[in-house]
Amino acid sequence: MNYKMIAYLLGWVLKIEAVTMALPLICAILYGEQRMVGVFVSCIIICLFTGLFFSFRRPSRRSFYAKEGFVTVGLSWIAISLFGALPFVFSGFVPNFVDALFETISGFTTTGSSILTDVEALPKSLLFWRSFTHWIGGMGVLVFLVAIIPSSGGGNMHLIRAESPGPAVSKLVPKVRSTAAILYKIYIFLTLVQIGLLLAGGMPVFDAITMTFGTAGTGGFGVLNASAANYSPYCQWVITVFMLIFGVDFSLYYLLLLRRGKDVLKSAELRTYILLVITAIGFITWNCIGMYKTFGETLRHGAFQVASIITTTGFATTNFDIWPVFSKTILVLLMFVGACAGSTGGGIKVSRVLILMKSIVKEIKTAAHPRNTMKITMNGRIVAHETVRAVNVYMASYLLIFALSLLIISLDNFDFTTNFTSVAATINNVGPGLAAVGPTRNFFDFSALSKLVLSFNMLVGRLEIFPILILFSPSTWKK
Amino acid sequence: MNIIIIGCGKVGKKLVEQLGAEEEHNITVVDSRYPLVQEITAEFDAMGVVGNAMTVDTLTEAGVQEADIVIAVTGSDEQNMLACLMAKKLGNCGAIARVREPEYNRAAHLLKEDLGISMVINPELAAASEIARVLRFPSAIKIDTFAKGRVEILKFRISENSVLDGMRVSNIVARLECDVLVCGVERENEAFIPDGSFVLQSGDLISIVSSIRNAALFFKKIGFKTHRVKDTIIVGGGNMAYYLAHQLLDTGIHVKIIEQNQKRCDELCQLLPKATIVCGDGTDNRLLLEEGLETAESIVSLMNIDEENILLSLYAQSKTKGKIVTKINRIAYGDVITRLDLDTTVYPKNITADYIVRFVRAKKNSIGSNIETMHLILEDKAEALEFRICENSPVANITIDKLKLKKNILIACISRGQKVIIPRGRDTLLPGDTVIVVTLKAGFQDISDILE
Numbered sequence: 001m002n003y004k005m006i007a008y009l010l011g012w013v014l015k016i017e018a019v020t021m022a023l024p025l026i027c028a029i030l031y032g033e034q035r036m037v038g039v040f041v042s043c044i045i046i047c048l049f050t051g052l053f054f055s056f057r058r059p060s061r062r063s064f065y066a067k068e069g070f071v072t073v074g075l076s077w078i079a080i081s082l083f084g085a086l087p088f089v090f091s092g093f094v095p096n097f098v099d100a101l102f103e104t105i106s107g108f109t110t111t112g113s114s115i116l117t118d119v120e121a122l123p124k125s126l127l128f129w130r131s132f133t134h135w136i137g138g139m140g141v142l143v144f145l146v147a148i149i150p151s152s153g154g155g156n157m158h159l160i161r162a163e164s165p166g167p168a169v170s171k172l173v174p175k176v177r178s179t180a181a182i183l184y185k186i187y188i189f190l191t192l193v194q195i196g197l198l199l200a201g202g203m204p205v206f207d208a209i210t211m212t213f214g215t216a217g218t219g220g221f222g223v224l225n226a227s228a229a230n231y232s233p234y235c236q237w238v239i240t241v242f243m244l245i246f247g248v249d250f251s252l253y254y255l256l257l258l259r260r261g262k263d264v265l266k267s268a269e270l271r272t273y274i275l276l277v278i279t280a281i282g283f284i285t286w287n288c289i290g291m292y293k294t295f296g297e298t299l300r301h302g303a304f305q306v307a308s309i310i311t312t313t314g315f316a317t318t319n320f321d322i323w324p325v326f327s328k329t330i331l332v333l334l335m336f337v338g339a340c341a342g343s344t345g346g347g348i349k350v351s352r353v354l355i356l357m358k359s360i361v362k363e364i365k366t367a368a369h370p371r372n373t374m375k376i377t378m379n380g381r382i383v384a385h386e387t388v389r390a391v392n393v394y395m396a397s398y399l400l401i402f403a404l405s406l407l408i409i410s411l412d413n414f415d416f417t418t419n420f421t422s423v424a425a426t427i428n429n430v431g432p433g434l435a436a437v438g439p440t441r442n443f444f445d446f447s448a449l450s451k452l453v454l455s456f457n458m459l460v461g462r463l464e465i466f467p468i469l470i471l472f473s474p475s476t477w478k479k
Numbered sequence: 480m481n482i483i484i485i486g487c488g489k490v491g492k493k494l495v496e497q498l499g500a501e502e503e504h505n506i507t508v509v510d511s512r513y514p515l516v517q518e519i520t521a522e523f524d525a526m527g528v529v530g531n532a533m534t535v536d537t538l539t540e541a542g543v544q545e546a547d548i549v550i551a552v553t554g555s556d557e558q559n560m561l562a563c564l565m566a567k568k569l570g571n572c573g574a575i576a577r578v579r580e581p582e583y584n585r586a587a588h589l590l591k592e593d594l595g596i597s598m599v600i601n602p603e604l605a606a607a608s609e610i611a612r613v614l615r616f617p618s619a620i621k622i623d624t625f626a627k628g629r630v631e632i633l634k635f636r637i638s639e640n641s642v643l644d645g646m647r648v649s650n651i652v653a654r655l656e657c658d659v660l661v662c663g664v665e666r667e668n669e670a671f672i673p674d675g676s677f678v679l680q681s682g683d684l685i686s687i688v689s690s691i692r693n694a695a696l697f698f699k700k701i702g703f704k705t706h707r708v709k710d711t712i713i714v715g716g717g718n719m720a721y722y723l724a725h726q727l728l729d730t731g732i733h734v735k736i737i738e739q740n741q742k743r744c745d746e747l748c749q750l751l752p753k754a755t756i757v758c759g760d761g762t763d764n765r766l767l768l769e770e771g772l773e774t775a776e777s778i779v780s781l782m783n784i785d786e787e788n789i790l791l792s793l794y795a796q797s798k799t800k801g802k803i804v805t806k807i808n809r810i811a812y813g814d815v816i817t818r819l820d821l822d823t824t825v826y827p828k829n830i831t832a833d834y835i836v837r838f839v840r841a842k843k844n845s846i847g848s849n850i851e852t853m854h855l856i857l858e859d860k861a862e863a864l865e866f867r868i869c870e871n872s873p874v875a876n877i878t879i880d881k882l883k884l885k886k887n888i889l890i891a892c893i894s895r896g897q898k899v900i901i902p903r904g905r906d907t908l909l910p911g912d913t914v915i916v917v918t919l920k921a922g923f924q925d926i927s928d929i930l931e
Contacts, residue, residue: 066521156524157520157521157524158521170526170527171526173505173526174481174499174505174506174507174524174525174526175505175524176524177524178505384513386517
């Protein structure tokens with residue numbers, strides 16, 4: 001394994017993190033939070049020097065294979081979380097490092113689960129950093145890294161593949177670097193559009209920017225204790241639509257840019273995603289009629305919550321923990337489905353669910369006609385056997401990790417709904433669960449062990465299991 | 480540039496490595512075999528498309544509309560040609576097809592002119608030409624070919640006591656009665672494009688332009704004839720042996736082919752009536768000795784198995800002082816083989832890739848121009864460019880002595896149809912000709928750039 005190259009890339013990741021911390025620093029200066037200026041300056045210095053130390057010299061041996069890709073991505077995410085937690089600790093608002101780490105991992109993995117009981121007590125710059133971690137984590141740090149550092153051969157694709165969600169990551173254009181750049185351009189463009197629309201709806205500038213970061217990364221950290229409940233219906237609708245937009249495969253937007261709208265409409269994943277969203281909104285609105293004053297309000301809350309949960313964002317406009325069980329069950333099921341592959345959302349991903357469903361159909365048909373040579377297809381093409389196999393293994397590992405996590409956190413002796421939904425909300429990068437971790441409550445009461453397990457789940461969910469699991473395999477580190 | 484490579488075999492992979500990794504083009508590979516595409520996209524920065532490259536859908540998905548060059552190097556000639564034709568119709572791109580079958584290769588001219596395929600590459604033929612060149616002039620340092628191989632630029636060192644020592648360039652044709660042109664001279668790290676009054680010295684590295692036949696004549700006249708092999712033994716009678724024998728016999732080298740398969744021997748007898756065809760096992764050393772291995776001036780191993788070729792060459796090295804040429808198919812172990820010190824080794828797959836890379840490079844220099852081929856000569860200090868003259872070109876239909884050329888430019892050769900003309904002042908460039916221009920100044924886009 002090429003340790004030097006991994007260290008070099010880790011150094012770069014930390015340098016990028018130092019640069020990203022400049023934004024909350026500017027924010028601290030603008031709002032006159034002198035204490036926070038000091039905090040961010042010291043954090044930037046720590047990140048920058050650690051980064052420079054590791055990436056001082058470019059290693060001569062460039063060999064970089066899938067294994068190095070996985071390990072680099074896994075370690076980078078752990079590193080940015082460790083360093084990203086520093087502002088919380090230094091500022092004194094989250095003195096416990098495990099809590100700060102939980103909050104940061106929750107930010108970078110775009111989960112949105114919080115241990116903070118009173119968000120509004122935090123200084124603006126810290127809130128900004130908290131929301132900004134969503135935006136960085138949404139598209140991925142290494143995707144950004146690949147977009148800016150000069151190409152170092154074919155190895156870069158291993159990084160993107162390990163970091164991007166979905167069963168089969170492919171390129172938009174032949175060069176990895178251009179692919180990464182296109183993804184980020186689309187991401188930045190959509191972010192700016194949303195900020196503009198929210199400002200047009202009269203939302204304060206700070207809220208518009210931070211809420212957009214939360215939406216774009218499908219994260220879910222708000223800046224108010226009531227999440228998104230206090231914003232105007234117009235703003236809530238804007239957020240609803242943009243959550244759904246950020247939950248769509250970004251390569252489809254690239255196809256739109258190429259004026260290949262027909263191909264976009266043909267995407268089976270997109271169709272299923274839209275179908276799921278509409279059905280869920282329909283059922284929940286029907287189920288919740290009478291809970292709110294008007295039908296319009298019921299529809300708005302239904303749509304917002306469905307969009308928030310299926311894209312694994314985790315904003316809330318209402319306390320859905322008091323909804324009827326049928327509606328709550330729909331939301332929990334949507335947590336597992338998640339957004340589309342290639343989006344900023346988490347969860348199992350619509351395309352994986354589709355492949356699994358088709359595998360079931362195939363097995364049934366094969367049972368009836370043993371000589372049947374049916375193949376699983378998506379968008380009219382055969383899904384490679386390796387992809388199907390990877391999806392199956394993914395599901396098996398997913399369930400195993402889920403079960404083990406559930407077992408460990410049950411030590412804290414919360415009720416089953418709380419335990420189950422807290423694991424589901426973290427491993428799927430959603431944010432809030434039900435009962436004690438419902439939208440109006442938080443994860444503060446869990447023990448340190450549980451918080452670490454849930455943090456682990458968030459990383460596993462964001463990086464789709466293997467980049468994290470490979471770090472624990474002895475064969476990875478053997479010479 | 481956007482390049483689509485169809486076929487992910489050894490040559491395809493080599494091309495991705497050269498064009499994608501080293502020259503930074505945007506590469507898309509197409510193959511119907513998923514694992515091969517997977518392998519290349521995992522190793523190199525290229526996009527992969529799995530599918531049949533002869534279909535509109537696959538080609539469109541690979542981005543044929545935006546492609547500058549499509550290169551088809553699958554194992555099947557027919558697929559390559561068809562894929563190129565499709566690509567040509569779907570997009571506005573150059574198309575390169577690998578065509579190996581000799582029967583098709585005879586129609587290469589037709590493929591190029593009428594079907595619009597920019598380049599037809601035959602690896603066996605290309606490798607055979609390379610071997611033939613080495614056997615013809617083992618003392619030439621570098622040989623570049625133009626006009627589909629009809630014209631060569633040869634570089635060699637003028638030895639002491641050579642007739643060329645102290646000769647004026649303008650006297651060469653008259654004194655040696657041989658139609659060649661000195662197009663470049665390197666003396667003490669400096670490169671010149673000589674005019675008629677330039678005096679050659681011993682120790683100069685000179686590059687001459689000439690047709691293949693005239694080059695042989697020229698080398699004979701300047702006393703290099705001892706270096707040319709008189710006879711050769713080719714072991715293995717495949718297509719490459721046929722091409723090689725054909726070329727060698729044309730230049731009067733005696734050829735003996737040892738081939739195991741009786742049926743193939745009969746075919747070769749018919750195809751090459753002037754050659755001696757021996758039916759027998761080429762790895763049998765008694766047979767080799769019987770057929771004159773020890774006295775042969777050169778031996779070429781062209782069997783299908785690399786190991787046999789290498790062993791045969793090592794054996795031959797111990798028995799003879801002649802020139803030994805070894806064909807090697809597998810590229811991967813190149814540096815190990817170099818250490819064996821096998822005299823000349825020829826890699827058909829590398830040659831194919833080199834030809835294509837050269838074409839791509841020329842094409843890159845020629846976006847919006849009409850450069851056919853480009854070689855860097857004189858230690859990369861000068862460019863030799865082959866232009867095609869179009870109908871209303873400002874240089875057409877005027878005798879060369881009336882053209883006002885820039886400094887340090889030489890019109891080195893004109894090829895008109897099958898004819899090669901070493902131009903003098905009274906010659907004229909006609910539309911449809913291709914002309915080789917040697918220049919010390921880089922960056923010419925069009926033939927009109929040579930004018931003041």
